Amino acid sequence: MKLGTKGRYAVMAMVDLAFYSEGKPLSLTEIAERQALPISYLEQLFLKLRQKGFVMSTRGHQGGYTLAKEAASIRISEILEAIGEPIETTRCKEESELGCLGTKGQCLTHALWAGLGRQMQQYLNGISLADVCQRRLT
Amino acid sequence: MKLGTKGRYAVMAMVDLAFYSEGKPLSLTEIAERQALPISYLEQLFLKLRQKGFVMSTRGHQGGYTLAKEAASIRISEILEAIGEPIETTRCKEESELGCLGTKGQCLTHALWAGLGRQMQQYLNGISLADVCQRRLT
DNA sequence: ACGATTCCTGACTAATTTAGTCAAGTATGA
DNA sequence: TCATACTTGACTAAATTAGTCAGGAATCGT
Numbered sequence: 001m002k003l004g005t006k007g008r009y010a011v012m013a014m015v016d017l018a019f020y021s022e023g024k025p026l027s028l029t030e031i032a033e034r035q036a037l038p039i040s041y042l043e044q045l046f047l048k049l050r051q052k053g054f055v056m057s058t059r060g061h062q063g064g065y066t067l068a069k070e071a072a073s074i075r076i077s078e079i080l081e082a083i084g085e086p087i088e089t090t091r092c093k094e095e096s097e098l099g100c101l102g103t104k105g106q107c108l109t110h111a112l113w114a115g116l117g118r119q120m121q122q123y124l125n126g127i128s129l130a131d132v133c134q135r136r137l138t
Numbered sequence: 139m140k141l142g143t144k145g146r147y148a149v150m151a152m153v154d155l156a157f158y159s160e161g162k163p164l165s166l167t168e169i170a171e172r173q174a175l176p177i178s179y180l181e182q183l184f185l186k187l188r189q190k191g192f193v194m195s196t197r198g199h200q201g202g203y204t205l206a207k208e209a210a211s212i213r214i215s216e217i218l219e220a221i222g223e224p225i226e227t228t229r230c231k232e233e234s235e236l237g238c239l240g241t242k243g244q245c246l247t248h249a250l251w252a253g254l255g256r257q258m259q260q261y262l263n264g265i266s267l268a269d270v271c272q273r274r275l276t
Numbered sequence: 277a278c279g280a281t282t283c284c285t286g287a288c289t290a291a292t293t294t295a296g297t298c299a300a301g302t303a304t305g306a
Numbered sequence: 307t308c309a310t311a312c313t314t315g316a317c318t319a320a321a322t323t324a325g326t327c328a329g330g331a332a333t334c335g336t
Contacts, residue, residue, distance in 0.1 A: 002226035060304025088140035111275045137249045198333025
């Protein structure tokens with residue numbers, strides 16, 4: 001159970017943006033350099049982040065990206081979802097499970113994995129970009 | 139961020155064992171059939187579970203596996219660790235991180251991922267095989 | 277003794293996912 | 307008009323996953 005670079009990079013870049021931008025657009029080049037991330041990879045990620053409305057882009061000279069919302073209202077969970085790194089603890093689509101273990105028509109372990117997923121979701125849902133910037137983490 | 143079949147199967151099988159065995163050994167064939175899991179894959183997993191002391195094996199006719207400890211004292215987290223499905227939210231080995239973002243010599247996001255890992259570990263640590271069997275899940 | 281059952285173990289592999297690169301284009305400001 | 311910077315899709319090498327396969331060794335019932 002591991003976190004891939006996609007999600008990690010996206011959050012790192014967004015935190016960087018929230019932290020260093022002061023209303024002015026930051027170029028991916030700048031972010032990529034500071035965070036030591038591959039720029040072409042970031043391009044892919046920011047494409048999605050823009051399409052989902054988390055950042056705004058300015059093209060051309062002195063262009064770059066800006067947060068489209070306040071840092072305090074962008075949750076980590078949203079970023080991960082936007083770039084396609086969902087939390088998948090259960091395998092079954094929805095709640096349509098037929099009994100693996102007979103007792104009640106639903107596998108015993110299903111509730112376990114669902115609980116784990118809820119736990120993770122809750123944690124990442126409760127933390128915003130601003131929280132990370134200000135080191136407000138439990 | 140997804141849970142692989144390795145961890146899922148291992149826990150499913152261990153829960154099955156705890157649930158259906160009554161002191162008597164259960165063969166992998168039986169478990170695999172009931173849970174609809176590939177038997178040769180289970181063999182690999184139970185090899186490790188035995189080496190780590192979570193199950194005991196009996197060979198030959200009427201043989202199989204038995205829990206080596208009480209179901210109430212086997213945590214889900216231990217099973218996952220035993221078969222090599224660790225929780226990896228951070229990438230850095232130990233706490234030896236050099237500053238990605240300048241503020242304090244440690245990357246801002248590190249604390250975030252570490253927190254997530256702690257959260258997951260805590261959840262899986264607090265649940266035993268017996269809990270799953272008795273559907274004592276939050 | 278023998279044969280069925282079952283664990284034991286390592287080697288191997290097909291398919292998928294990850295983690296990117298590359299190339300070509302479009303828009304903007306100096 | 308040129309350098310900067312976003313935009314987008316196609317492509318790919320490497321790693322991981324999710325197993326299969328084959329052969330062996332121990333044990334029990336008959």
